[in-house]
Amino acid sequence: MQPILSLDGVAKSYGGVKALTSGALDLYCGQVTALLGENGAGKSTLVKIITGIVHADGGTITLDGKPVVIESAEHARSLGISAIFQEPVVFDALTVAENIFITGRPLKGRSVDWPTMMRRSREILAELDPSIDPAMVLGRLSVAQRHLVQIARALSNDARIVIMDEPTAALSHREAEELFAITRRLRDEGRAILFISHKFEEVFALCDRYAVFRDGAGVGQGTLQGMSSERLITLMVGRPVDQVFPKQVVAIGEEVLRVEALGRCLEYENVSFDVRRGEILGVYGLIGAGRSEVMHALFGTAPAETGRIVLNGETVSIRSAQQAIAHGIGLVPEDRQRQGAHLRLAIGDNITLPSLGRTTRGGFLSARREREQAAPLAEQLGVKMSGLRQRVEDLSGGNQQKVVIAKWLATAPRVLILDEPTKGIDVGAKAQVHRLMGELAAKGVAIIMVSSELPEVLGMADRIMVMRRGLVQGIVPRSEATPERIVKMATDA
Template identity: 40%
Template sequence: MGEQYLLEMKGISKSFPGVKALSNVELQLRAGEVHALLGENGAGKSTLIKVLGGIYHAEEGEILIEGQKVNIDGVVSARNAGVSIVHQELVLVPYMTVAENIFLGREAGSKFNINRRQMTEEAQKLLDAYEMHIDADTLVEKLTIAQQQMVEIVKAISFNARILVMDEPTSSISDKEVGFLFETIRTLTKKGVGIIYISHKMSELEEICDRVTVMRDGESVGTRVVKETSKDDLIAMMVGRELTNYYTRDFQKPGEVILKGEHIADGKMVKDASFELHKGEIVGFAGLVGAGRSETMKAVFGLTSSMKGEVYVEGKQVHIKSPVDALKYGIALVPESRKEEGLYLVQDVQFNSTIEVLGQFIRNFRVNFKKEEEITQKYIDMMATKTPSQQQVIGNLSGGNQQKVMIGRWLATDPKILILDEPTRGVDVGAKAEIYAIMNELVKKGMSIIMISSEMPEIINMSDRVYVMNDGRVTGCLSHEDVTQEKIMQLAAK
């Protein structure tokens, strides 16, 4: 008799209109292990997890928990079977408190008389037990993305799940919070909880994962013991080829200053940020979560009504009161949270690709549909976006392909200055390499890029210069020749 696994998914298949998302996928999870699930965007990882979580129903295959076949036909039945999921995209209700979100659907008290005090006390005990430093009575909309992510994790843990799925859990949290998360994971596995861990950060696999299953094009390629395989082998399994020149960057002498910010402040998180961006260079912005990097660029882009300081474009002072003004000066911004700030998830790829450039194909109330199609296809090809058609609803694409559409949308505005806020968050290694190559080509053609990123290797390998922020202030600037992770962290804590 073979080994009895905590979870077995056998021959799982799932299709969507025009897409075979999963084909005969196999996955086995042992009690007390952290099992990584790797694959490029569109490989089927998220779809497989949604089948396990009862969000999708597989057309073929079966799910066994502790050797017993289970019928997971909805989210409630998944939870009853001991499955809890922390999704990549946050699904908290912003206008409810932390406590209300944690216990949503299982509130303390009776149906007609919810005991909010008891619920808040129990939520606070959970938060304190995991040293979250979050008030259970706080509205979720008041929290940072990192804090919301931690609430999601506490909520999932609160179900006493035997099988816990974490989809990109470290994508929005600081190094300190990552360390705490890993300690939490180790505590859970000691209690026999099996964890399926989805991440594009290869370094995390070595630190926290025991085994890894690789998916490609909706199929499971193979399972390996993490300590017995190399990063290059896993990448080759993921992309079906060896990946050379991961960071593509041809450093060249930059031109004149094209964008300058002096003493930028927003009255909240940004207190004093000054920087310069030269033509044809990539400038990185590094710092811990909450340092004010994203808020600085939102202020420059006209998204902050209370901005103070001065902005210069090509040597001339400009007054940017809205994104419309920013676009006139050739500035485009790809936001950090594509779901909340960027995409129209119920609309198709074509709509999302062209919404910022309507004037290019609409004249006198007449729509040039051929031109609209050409614009969309240009950026699908440039970004190597995987979609069955331009009419595919963008919410049905993987997170990485959604990100590619977002970047393409803003490139369609033909900007001189492109601000990328976490451009490769939730993007697989193959797609990351493609995005880096595109960035390299753009700056070679004279575009200037500001890249905000929490990934140190990305900042170090792609940036001509790196500005570091802490507590709303720029604490230093490092050249490509001088930048190291240690120097960045010193300035981030300054």
């Protein structure tokens, strides 16, 4: 059988950074192909090239046996390519119906045919979540419902090729099962589907073929029959699996932070846990489970409305980041570009920002003291840079993340919260971040690590707190944690 879409030697650089060096991928009609690879392996770039959002620098793309150049998102759609993106690409202020049909609104003559749009939206949504009203403004939907709207969008335009970039990341078990049913139906209708996921159980349950990417290159593809998850992981990582997490054995000390029955309207309630000296508490859950919201309560940037926070045995009130910093709490936020780094400021200025009081005297800056503060940290974290005056936006994602971590280390925190610390960074930087977490724990820092990556949580955490829909489902010690148990807690209704 001839592939409907075939990519060979596709390359793409951003500035000087090579995101993709030789991407190879074949998609077949009536088959679901799993695209596997670590963060930074080039999967997102590949998706952007196929959907016409960025242009490849080199290589060939063949559609129906003929070479094509995909010019734009518009062009990709006219070729019958449709995608569900990882970050919901949605419009808060528009109605659900219009979000579904944003790329191809039904027309009557030259004007938008609203009644048809509403009717067809209702038909599509009936299969996904009948409680969503197509006339509703999208801004009022929950995170999971936003993903469903994206899925509805992919269903709306009769694409021959459907790309799903981690579509289940925010879905409950039941919703994910429904999505699989829809995906199988699309496959049986003869469409080619590219399914990107980190979850092997999904891949083996749903997919027919696999393609693995590592460091921007396709390193293997074929049929899934006879493949094991171990062999796939070895392909993805390029080395045996058990080396991935450098978990240190650390003596766990006394309690540093305890929260009791934290709650905030609509977001989470009755959240209680504690974390000890030298401990890494993993917080696992689907995207939109309320994990980051709880962390922002600890950090004072979105204080809880009920419950209390106990730090070193004393109840404290934390209502701003300044207060959190004064209490020795640091937060490496999930959204690095928006909340973590000042991209247009120098590396040195970034690192010293939260601890500016330590390097200034009477409010006056001291370049020397700032350098003495920042340089050792940048070196300790292995930030690849030309100097502290270099701007953060010139760094790769992994090195940006190291800068954000360095700025919190400069405050000498007793509690360090890391929200998705290895999201979107390359394999090397990831291992460095994990090693650093171990070192910090060994020095007695209490660490809270929010992560959606199950292997990371299982590999690094001493205990795992699982959240679902704003509620704590339980806290599991490392010795009792199995992938099945944790996933079940996070997704089951």
